[in-house]
Amino acid sequence: MTDATSACVLCRGAEGDPDLGRVQVWEDRLWRLTTAREGELLGFSYLEPKRHIPHLTDLDGEEARTFGPVIGRISRGLKAATNAEIVYVYIFGDGIPHLHVHLAPHREGDPLNTSMIRGAVVETKLPSGATAIVSRDFPALPSSTHEPVLARIRQQLATPE
Ligand SMILES: [Zn+2]
Incomplete structure (x- = not known):
């Protein structure tokens, strides 16, 4: 482990999940999916590579090749499991520099909207x-x-x- 990965909460895998209020619900060899166990939304989830890939701009190798099929499968599963109308997907990266995709099942009347813009x-x-x-x-x-x-x-x- 390098210094970057040893300091990274997402590299700790399931051991780091309690600190983040989430629990693992799926994994394969390269990816893991965790879901919030508290909060105002049901099924809010995080897809991340097990390997320390800092940002989407660093995505390469097998993770790059499997990203499409994995995120498609995960989104379909979350939509069905939560009866969502749609699954919003966000990638920010200016918080924890280990690629993590936010997947937010959205239902009418919940707190989500499509705005990510400051101001009125x-x-x-x-x-x-x-x-x-x-x-x-x-x-x-x-x-x-x-x-x-x-x-x-x-x-x-x-x-x-
Ligand atoms: Zn990491």
């Missing part, structure tokens, strides 16, 4: 049927600031890793 939020239905969610506290940036970023993303992804 305004929702606007678009002609496409999608909903634009913007903060009144953060005005839209001019398109001249978006264009160079779009170009850099295209350039970055056109280059094989």
